[in-house]
Amino acid sequence: MLFLIGLILAGLIPIATSCLATPSMPMPVVPCLTCSTDTITYTTGPAGGKEFQEAIIYIDGGCNELELLCVGVDANVEFNFAMGVIRDTDPGQTLGQVRINLFCNDQGDWEFANFRGLPIVNVECSSL
Numbered sequence: 001m002l003f004l005i006g007l008i009l010a011g012l013i014p015i016a017t018s019c020l021a022t023p024s025m026p027m028p029v030v031p032c033l034t035c036s037t038d039t040i041t042y043t044t045g046p047a048g049g050k051e052f053q054e055a056i057i058y059i060d061g062g063c064n065e066l067e068l069l070c071v072g073v074d075a076n077v078e079f080n081f082a083m084g085v086i087r088d089t090d091p092g093q094t095l096g097q098v099r100i101n102l103f104c105n106d107q108g109d110w111e112f113a114n115f116r117g118l119p120i121v122n123v124e125c126s127s128l
Contacts, residue, residue, distance in 0.1 A: 030062070030063075031104075031105075031106050031107060031108045032062070032063030032064060032103075032104040032105060032106055032108070033059070033062075033063060033064055033104065034064075034104065034108040035057075035064045035066070035102075035104030035108055035109065035110050036057065036064070037055055037057060037066070039108070039109075039110065040066070040102075040110050040120060040121060040122065040123060041121065041122045041123075042055075042122075042123060042124065042125075043081075043122060043123075043124045044124065044125075045078075045124055045126060047126070048072075048126040048127050048128055049124055049125070049126050050070075050072065050125050050126065050127060051125065052068050052069060052070055052123075052125045053069045053070065053071045053097075053125075054067065054068065054069035055067075055068050055069075060103075063103060063104050064103075064104040065101055065102065065103050065104070066101070066102040066103075066104075066110060067099065067100075067101050068099070068100050068101075068102070068123060068125070069097060069098070069099050070097065070098045070099075070125035070126070070127065071096060071097045071127070072096065072097075072125075072126075072127025072128065073096065073127055073128040074087075074088065074127055074128045075087075075088040075096055075097050075098045075125070075126070075127040076088065076098055076125075076126050076127070077098045077100055077123055077124065077125055077126075078123070078124045078126060079120050079122065079123050079124075080118075080120060080121060080122055081122050082124075086098050086100060098125075100112070100123075101113065102120055105119075107119075109121075
């Protein structure tokens with residue numbers, strides 16, 4: 001009789017273990033998805049500084065990309081506290097507006113696609 005009870009219980013073990021929840025594995029953190037609008041500062045300087053008309057984050061190629069649009073007369077975008085400037089008269093821009101795209105790199109920093117290795121920590125839209 002004890003042998004029969006043992007066989008019955010042994011038969012229930014697979015059923016009992018199949019109902020146990022398996023722990024979920026956390027999703028790996030992808031550094032190029034960690035950039036956000038909070039990981040860059042926006043300044044509006046005293047002379048013509050203004051808000052960006054657009055600041056949109058989207059995923060491109062599996063990584064975050066930030067598109068910024070500055071609009072106004074003599075529009076320009078300064079970056080890294082005026083270390084560099086992109087003007088509406090520069091090649092690829094439209095008079096009265098400057099559109100820039102920043103890409104999130106493998107270290108979780110924003111940078112220009114064509115100027116790798118320089119983290120962009122600050123941007124400013126400026127116009128007359």
